[in-house]
Amino acid sequence: MHKSYQSILPTHNKLLQKRWDNTYYDEHRRKVRTAAPMVDTKAPPTYMHLHLKLKKLQLEEERLATIERDNRILLEKMSYIMRTRGRVDNRNMYEYKSLNKEKRQRELLRVTKENQAILQRITLRQPEYSAKRWADIWDEEQKFIDNISHYPKDWWTMKERSKSKLESRSQKKRSESRENEESIDEERTELKEQTKQEPKQEQKKDAKDEEKSELKEKKTQKKEEPKKSESPTKQSESPTKSNEDSKVAE
Numbered sequence: 742m743h744k745s746y747q748s749i750l751p752t753h754n755k756l757l758q759k760r761w762d763n764t765y766y767d768e769h770r771r772k773v774r775t776a777a778p779m780v781d782t783k784a785p786p787t788y789m790h791l792h793l794k795l796k797k798l799q800l801e802e803e804r805l806a807t808i809e810r811d812n813r814i815l816l817e818k819m820s821y822i823m824r825t826r827g828r829v830d831n832r833n834m835y836e837y838k839s840l841n842k843e844k845r846q847r848e849l850l851r852v853t854k855e856n857q858a859i860l861q862r863i864t865l866r867q868p869e870y871s872a873k874r875w876a877d878i879w880d881e882e883q884k885f886i887d888n889i890s891h892y893p894k895d896w897w898t899m900k901e902r903s904k905s906k907l908e909s910r911s912q913k914k915r916s917e918s919r920e921n922e923e924s925i926d927e928e929r930t931e932l933k934e935q936t937k938q939e940p941k942q943e944q945k946k947d948a949k950d951e952e953k954s955e956l957k958e959k960k961t962q963k964k965e966e967p968k969k970s971e972s973p974t975k976q977s978e979s980p981t982k983s984n985e986d987s988k989v990a991e
Contacts, residue, residue, distance in 0.1 A: 744755060752758040839845075887894055 746755050746759045748755060748758045748762070750758070883894075893899070
């Protein structure tokens with residue numbers, strides 16, 4: 742390792758030069774670590790009497806002591822009052838009496854009487870102008886204005902009324918058309934259902950007709966069978982009769 746060391750100063754032995762350089766460097770680092778600063782950068786000293794504030798603590802303790810003493814005295818007084826009903830009668834049995842009550846009542850009665858008198862005078866007073874006559878005159882003037890005017894009365898509202906009527910009619914027509922369409926749709930659905938049910942009914946009818954025809958054929962066969970059975974008996978009876986007749990002739 743010492744062979745690859747590059748020394749700053751010229752030397753004959755690289756190993757010794759490396760050791761000397763390392764010792765110099767370590768000594769330099771030690772001096773740097775132990776160097777004393779020229780400026781005092783330490784924190785200022787703390788004084789306990791500035792932080793504790795003993796006077797404030799003393800005042801707080803005295804205040805708490807006075808409060809505690811007052812509370813104890815009050816508690817003793819309350820307990821004494823609870824044990825013995827006290828020496829002072831503090832019940833307030835005095836009724837409030839107003840010295841100005843009658844005067845205020847008289848003033849109130851006077852004001853009410855005056856108000857009633859004023860109200861009576863106002864209600865009994867006949868008007869100098871007739872409101873009915875004014876209304877009749879106004880109606881006549883309105884008739885004259887309607888006769889003279891070019892457009893009818895409330896012409897601006899007639900458009901709105903006509904519009905509302907047209908809208909109501911259109912709504913009625915729309916509702917009727919919708920009802921008609923719904924009825925047509927219902928009829929179509931009913932027809933479709935009937936058309937679906939008709940082949941089934943026809944098949945049932947055909948089956949019933951076939952059953953009826955089979956029953957009729959069976960009945961006719963049953964009726965024909967006894968007739969066939971009776972015909973040979975008649976034939977057998979006929980030769981017997983012929984024999985009897987021949988015997989009688991003899």
